[in-house]
Amino acid sequence: MLLKEYCAENYTCLPAAIANGASRIELCDNLSVGGTTPSTGVIEESLSYAGEKEVPLMTMIRPRGGDFIYNDIELRIMETDLIEAKKLGVDGVVFGCLTPNNWLDEEALERLIAAAEGLQITFHMAFDQIPVAQQYEAIDWLSEHGVTRILTHGGPNGTTIQENLEHLRELINYANHRLTILPGGGITAENTEDLAKQLGVNEVHGTKIISLPEKDAE
Known part of the structure; x- marks a missing residue:
């Protein structure tokens, strides 16, 4: 069965999303800047709500919009937010840290991964900023350090998911x-099943992968 991870901005649409088939939630604020x-x-x-419905919840850990290069203060903020989310009982956390040359910020990631011990960890779409030739090495590093999954569009902003299918298959x-x-990124309720079949995956992610009643989708 296909697992649909719905990217929820705050609580507002979460009940409707679960009622309409969301089987995991990525919880964010400020989706206008990427969460x-x-x-x-x-x-x-x-x-509380997702737990009653037995739907796992992943929480975004990102202190601001913009790039994914974080200074020491921002990393302390991220670590504190992660620890607090863990205390509340989240199933997992979502984060990503890069260096100025778009490689994994290994020191920052090791710090956050250690704080997230016992939780699922998603490395978010910061992955798509890594040069394609280095993405395979990044998969090696992240898998060796216990990361559960990598969220990726398979290509840069402005490309469609269909354009990136070949590269996504290579990554998979x-x-x-x-x-x-x-x-x-670009996966909708209309194309979810077809794209999952083309890629041979059983998990997909998006803000539009669930058809919501119009009043709840506004």
């Missing part, structure tokens, strides 16, 4: 079940 850490209150209420084959390659 940031939601508040403690939002996490708490979302966890290379990962070889060491971690999950989670396709996202």
Whole structure:
């Protein structure tokens, strides 16, 4: 059965998304900038509802929009937010840290991965900023450090998911079940099943992978 991870902005559409088939939630704030850490209150209420429905909840850990190059203060903020989310009982966390030359910020990632011990970890679409030739090495590093999945569009912003299918297949084959390659970006309720079949995956991600009643989708 296809697992549909719905990217929820705050609590607002979460109940409707679960009622309409979301089987995992990625909880964010500020989707207009790609998602940031939601508040403690939002996490708490979302966890309460999702828990009743037995739907796992992943929480975004990102202190701001913009790039994925974080200074020491921002990393302390991320670590604190992660620890608080863990205390609340989230199933997993979502983050990504890069260096100025678009490689994995290994030191920052090791710090956050250590704080997330016992949780599922998703490395988010910062992955798509890594040069294609280095993405395979990044998969090696992330899998060796216990990351559960990588969320990727398979190409840069502005490309369609259909344009990136070949590269996504290459990433999926290379990962070889060491971690999950989670396709996202441009996946909708209309094309979800077809894209999953073309890629041979059983998990997909997006803000539009669930058909919501119009009043809830606004």
